[in-house]
Amino acid sequence: MDELRLLSPQGMLGYGYPRESLEEGLSRSPHMIGVDSGSTDAGPYRLGSGKPTVPGDAVRRDLSLMVEGALELDIPLLVGSAGGGGAREHVEWVLDILGEILGRLGRRVPVAVIWSDVEKRWLLEKLSRGEVESLGPVEPLTSRDVEEAARIVAVMGVAPYIEALESGARIVIAGRSNDPAIFASFAIWKGFPPGLAFHLGKILECGAMASVPGSASDSMLGILREDRFFVEPMNPARRCTEVSVAAHTLYEKSHPLLIPGPEGVLNLENVSFRQVTPRGVEVRGSAFDPASECWIKLEGARHQAYRSIFIGGVRDPIMISRVEEWEEATRKALREYFGPGDWQVLFHVYGRDGVMGPLEPVEAITSHELGLVFEAVAPSQEKAQALCSFARSFLMHYHYEGRKATAGNLALLYSPSDIPMGPVYSFNVHHLVRVDDPLEPFRIELREMG
Amino acid sequence: MKLGDLAQIVRSKNAGPFELTFDLIFPDPETFRRVRNSGVITKELVARLYGLPSEHVLHLVFVPAARAIKATIVRPVPSGSVGDTDVYGAQQHAPWLDVEVPLPESQDEEVEE
Numbered sequence: 356m357d358e359l360r361l362l363s364p365q366g367m368l369g370y371g372y373p374r375e376s377l378e379e380g381l382s383r384s385p386h387m388i389g390v391d392s393g394s395t396d397a398g399p400y401r402l403g404s405g406k407p408t409v410p411g412d413a414v415r416r417d418l419s420l421m422v423e424g425a426l427e428l429d430i431p432l433l434v435g436s437a438g439g440g441g442a443r444e445h446v447e448w449v450l451d452i453l454g455e456i457l458g459r460l461g462r463r464v465p466v467a468v469i470w471s472d473v474e475k476r477w478l479l480e481k482l483s484r485g486e487v488e489s490l491g492p493v494e495p496l497t498s499r500d501v502e503e504a505a506r507i508v509a510v511m512g513v514a515p516y517i518e519a520l521e522s523g524a525r526i527v528i529a530g531r532s533n534d535p536a537i538f539a540s541f542a543i544w545k546g547f548p549p550g551l552a553f554h555l556g557k558i559l560e561c562g563a564m565a566s567v568p569g570s571a572s573d574s575m576l577g578i579l580r581e582d583r584f585f586v587e588p589m590n591p592a593r594r595c596t597e598v599s600v601a602a603h604t605l606y607e608k609s610h611p612l613l614i615p616g617p618e619g620v621l622n623l624e625n626v627s628f629r630q631v632t633p634r635g636v637e638v639r640g641s642a643f644d645p646a647s648e649c650w651i652k653l654e655g656a657r658h659q660a661y662r663s664i665f666i667g668g669v670r671d672p673i674m675i676s677r678v679e680e681w682e683e684a685t686r687k688a689l690r691e692y693f694g695p696g697d698w699q700v701l702f703h704v705y706g707r708d709g710v711m712g713p714l715e716p717v718e719a720i721t722s723h724e725l726g727l728v729f730e731a732v733a734p735s736q737e738k739a740q741a742l743c744s745f746a747r748s749f750l751m752h753y754h755y756e757g758r759k760a761t762a763g764n765l766a767l768l769y770s771p772s773d774i775p776m777g778p779v780y781s782f783n784v785h786h787l788v789r790v791d792d793p794l795e796p797f798r799i800e801l802r803e804m805g
Numbered sequence: 806m807k808l809g810d811l812a813q814i815v816r817s818k819n820a821g822p823f824e825l826t827f828d829l830i831f832p833d834p835e836t837f838r839r840v841r842n843s844g845v846i847t848k849e850l851v852a853r854l855y856g857l858p859s860e861h862v863l864h865l866v867f868v869p870a871a872r873a874i875k876a877t878i879v880r881p882v883p884s885g886s887v888g889d890t891d892v893y894g895a896q897q898h899a900p901w902l903d904v905e906v907p908l909p910e911s912q913d914e915e916v917e918e
Contacts, residue, residue, distance in 0.1 A: 395822050398885020398892045491823050492863070492879040598830065601871030602814060605828045609820040611868045611875040626870055659887065701888060712890040713881045714855045716900050732887050781886040782822045 359545055359579040360385040361538050361555065362589075366562030366571025368392035368417055368434065368449075369409030376563075376574035376589040381424045383576055386545070388425050389537040390417075391560040392449065393436025395654060395782070396607070403505045403656035403780025405444035411452065418449075419456050422526070426462055431520060433527045433537050435560075440654075441531025442506045443472050449528055450804075457805030464526055464805050467519035470798040471530025473507040473653060477796070478788065486789040490652060491609070496786045504655035507784050512617030512651070514793035516540030522801050530797070531654065533616045534560040538577070547579050553621045554641035555584045557614065558603055565603035566593040566634075587635035594634035601628050617652070617793060619645040649793045655784025660732045662776040663739035665747050667765035669725040674764055677755040678704060678720065681764070688749050689742060698742055703728040727765070736775050743773040809902030811836055817898035822884040824863065825894045826877040827851075827901060837872040843906050851876045854900040 362385035365372040369392070380388075392414075393401070401408050418434075425432035438445025446468060457464060478501050481487055487496050501507070508531040517540050519527045529537075535556030542552035555577045558565045563573035566588040574589035586595050604623060605611045614621040625640040669675055682702050689700060705726035708715035729750075731742035751763050758764075790796065809815060814830035829846075831837040840846065848862045861879040868875060882888040891897060 395884070396819055396893055398889075399822070400885065491821060492861075493823055598813070598832075598872065601868075602828065602830050602873065605826075605830075605868065605871060605873055605875050607818045607820055607826065609824050609826060609877045610864050611866050611871070611873065623870075628870065662887075699887070703890060710890060710896050711899075712888070714857075714897060714900075716854065716856065730887075779887060782883055785821065785823060 356545060357580060359542055359547060361541065361559060361577045361579065362388045362574065363538070363559035363562055363577070364388065364390060364421055364574045365417060366391060366560065366564055367394070369413040370572045371413060371417065372562070372573050373590060374420060377420055377424060379589040380574045380576050381428060384428065385430060385576065387431045387433065387541045388421050389433040389435070389541070389559065390421065391435050391534050391537055393439045393441050393445070393531065399656035399780040399782045401445070402440035402442060402508065402654060403658060404778065405440070405442055405506060407439045407445060407448055409439065414449065415452050415456070418452060422453070422456050423460065425526070426460070426464070431525055431527065431541065433516060433529070433541065435529050435532035435534065435537035437528050437530060440506070441471050441508050443470065446470065446528060446530050453526065453528060454804055460805070462805045463803055465524050466526045466528060466802050466804045467522060467524030468800045468802060469511065469515045469519060469527065469529040470800070471508045471511055471796065473509050473796055475501050475507070478507065478653070481788050488650070488787045490785050490787050493785045496784060500655070500783045503657040504784055505658050505780065507653055507655035509788070509796035510617070510652040510654065511797055512536050512793055513540035513543050515797045515799060517544045518794060519799055520544050522799070524801060535616065542579055548581070548643070549618065550621065550641040550643035551579060551584050553616065553643060554623065554626070554638065555579055555586070557621070558586055558600065561603065561606070563588045563590065563593055564606065565600050566595045567599045568593060569599065583637055583639045585631065585635055585637045587632070595636040597628040597630050597636055600636045600638065617649060619643055649790050650787040651790055651793070651796060653784050653786050653788055654782065656780045657783045659779045659781045660734055661736040661739045662730060662732050662779045663736070663743040664728055664730050664774050664776055665743055665772045666768040667727045667729070668768065669727060669764065670723070670766065671760050671764070672723070673757045673759060674755060675720060675725055677757070678707060678725065681750060681753055681755050684753055685746050685750050689746060692745060693742065698731065698733040698738060700732070700742060700746060701730040703730060732779060736777070740773055740775060747772060806906055806908060807902065808840070808904040808906055811840055811906060815898050815901050817894055817896070819884050819894040820877055823880055824877050825880045825897055826875060827898055829874040829901065831872045834869065834872055837869065839908050840906055841867050841874070843908060845904065845906050846874055850904065851878060854904070
């Protein structure tokens with residue numbers, strides 16, 4: 356096979372895409388369809404809670420059309436990081452939806468499920484043997500981190516996908532995945548060079564993001580050859596340019612030229628981009644430096660506390676000029692009333708530093724209004740609500756220096772004003788674990804579904 | 806000239822939950838080269854723009870093939886943890902826009918590396 360065509364209908368399952376774009380992609384006779392379904396980008400809630408963050412109906416619609424297309428062309432469909440976080444609950448959620456779709460179509464299909472949940476006992480043993488390292492600017496992993504994590508997943512490379520494809524699966528529903536592996540696995544399985552395969556995979560996993568205007572809610576086709584690949588968006592309203600494709604190469608990665616994964620490092624030091632058609636770009640020179648050992652990334656989140664908030668606006672110029680005073684007075688009143696302990700409050704003051712927090716270089720407030728999101732974090736929802744309620748009533752009637760508006764200090768946005776936000780999670784595992792076999796933390800199961 | 810007027814794209818985004826990365830992309834190779842050769846874009850500049858210790862600036866890389874400059878810093882608070890103000894890290898780029906880049910009049914080939 357001298358040319359491999361890979362179709363990415365969208366950058367995130369459930370984000371939607373135009374049906375015409377998928378149909379255009381299917382008309383090019385792709386050899387596979389792949390779709391990314393998860394990320395850590397939306398924060399730790401998905402992984403911590405085990406809940407999805409896209410609506411079921413959206414996944415149902417997006418997945419249906421892909422399943423129909425893949426079955427019609429008799430090509431594999433690969434879904435990576437299923438359900439948002441790739442944990443058991445997420446994978447099961449997508450499997451349920453897939454089951455409904457296949458039932459409706461009246462088709463029975465071999466489906467490979469790749470589970471990526473990490474057993475704590477396995478990880479603790481790895482930890483005790485010194486086979487765990489920090490990934491980036493995080494503290495070394497402790498056994499306490501492992502115990503406290505609500506869920507831990509391992510991020511798979513291409514090996515589990517290839518194993519699943521070898522087993523004859525037509526649809527693969529995979530847990531947490533290194534995003535490019537969804538596409539790179541198929542290309543490597545078909546014998547194409549890993550550098551080009553991973554680079555193309557990195558572009559395709561985001562849908563049409565690497566085009567202008569970029570979008571994760573639209574389709575992109577990649578055509579891979581032995582020494583180069585070509586990318587083109589399937590919507591005629593978009594086009595790939597040398598800059599759009601080159602820029603995407605930088606997207607959401609720490610280093611632009613050396614992009615690590617479980618198998619090694621995608622090396623883009625000698626990459627070149629060339630506009631070869633009005634809407635398509637050709638890429639050459641993507642290289643791959645294989646790793647001598649296999650280190651798999653782990654992600655874990657722990658339940659930290661509960662959160663409540665209220666949202667209030669400030670329009671009074673005197674109140675705006677006294678922001679430090681009323682913030683400090685409210686904190687002091689809270690300390691006196693609740694005593695020191697296991698709670699904290701945060702003042703997100705939009706118009707001051709609500710967006711950038713400690714990174715904000717501008718000190719002067721020049722806005723005619725401020726938005727306050729008051730946040731209370733405590734071991735229980737009741738305590739968080741109590742802190743929120745106390746702070747709101749205190750601040751509403753606090754008498755700051757020079758006050759003229761004695762009826763109330765806040766334009767409260769909602770009734771009720773104090774909003775329970777549920778559990779708060781934080782990422783507490785972001786580490787690498789050494790394995791002898793890239794399949795080790797993963798479990799592959801073949802099912803007949805439909 | 807201000808960087809915001811020279812660059813076509815100035816953006817920020819998470820690079821994983823613990824890092825924040827900035828991309829500056831220029832409209833043509835010449836503008837990229839002139840900005841790079843100005844010597845203004847350094848790790849020290851990044852540290853100063855964001856009030857960080859210099860060891861929190863993890864990378865500063867010039868990428869001619871993409872006409873781009875990329876800088877990556879340690880996030881002050883991990884994405885979505887208590888105290889984070891920007892879960893995707895998408896609105897942390899503004900300080901770059903006002904950076905003054907003194908551009909040589911012409912003949913900047915002399916300072917080509």
